[in-house]
Amino acid sequence: MTRPSIIPTEAYPLSWPDGAARTPAHKRRRSTFAKRSRTAQGWMTRADLTVGEEIKRVRSEVERIARSANLVISTNLPTRNDGMPMASASESGKDPGVAVYWSVRKHPSGVVVPYVMPCDTYDRIADNLHAIALSIEAMRGLDRWGAVKLEQAFAGFAALPPGSGPGTPAPRPWREVLGGTWPDGLEPEELFALAKARHRKAIAAAHPDAGGDVAIAAELNAAIEEAERELGGGAA
Numbered sequence: 001m002t003r004p005s006i007i008p009t010e011a012y013p014l015s016w017p018d019g020a021a022r023t024p025a026h027k028r029r030r031s032t033f034a035k036r037s038r039t040a041q042g043w044m045t046r047a048d049l050t051v052g053e054e055i056k057r058v059r060s061e062v063e064r065i066a067r068s069a070n071l072v073i074s075t076n077l078p079t080r081n082d083g084m085p086m087a088s089a090s091e092s093g094k095d096p097g098v099a100v101y102w103s104v105r106k107h108p109s110g111v112v113v114p115y116v117m118p119c120d121t122y123d124r125i126a127d128n129l130h131a132i133a134l135s136i137e138a139m140r141g142l143d144r145w146g147a148v149k150l151e152q153a154f155a156g157f158a159a160l161p162p163g164s165g166p167g168t169p170a171p172r173p174w175r176e177v178l179g180g181t182w183p184d185g186l187e188p189e190e191l192f193a194l195a196k197a198r199h200r201k202a203i204a205a206a207h208p209d210a211g212g213d214v215a216i217a218a219e220l221n222a223a224i225e226e227a228e229r230e231l232g233g234g235a236a
Helices: 051-063 125-145 174-178 188-206 214-234
Strands: 035-038 044-047 068-074 098-105 112-119
Touching: 051 068, 051 098, 051 125, 098 125, 112 125, 112 214, 174 188, 174 214, 188 214
Parallel strands: none
Antiparallel strands: 035 044, 068 098, 098 112
């Protein structure tokens, strides 16, 4: 799967998502998260969470999301050979923010949707990683309980292309973005098939990996998503 261009190709330095507010340094706080264990004498001990353990937890939670891929955990810690933050590196004096990126291939359109969940509430990288892992776990729980679909739960975390923050113009209708004339009298599945065909042709030219434009590719992907919502993925 080709990595969507909105997801950073490098995890270091911290790549904070466009349009997401930052927590001022003076408002960040020490979390109450802790690793607890019991000694041989029966006493409970409390220790700070570690970056290494929380990276594993975030990875585990993202991997449990159906059709997820392209995980990037972006921090101000140097990265290992596998692209993950170096748990042994000192975070002293560093911005503690974390931004976790991943993508999901939607069914049945096949569109790859990028997501990002940032957190800089706490003054330690490990604690912000932990908060993100807990949030993903909670959202997966909403899907398991049946009241909210996973796609709905994560809708607010869809990664925006640069320049798509508050105050930008409203998106164009999908028919306009995908172009051409749209014949009357087509059944929803026929119209969606035509939309997908036009999307495939346009995205091949606009995709950044082919020398295209990030914003155009993002608009095309948003258009086919809108078409899928309107036409029910081609369902009658």
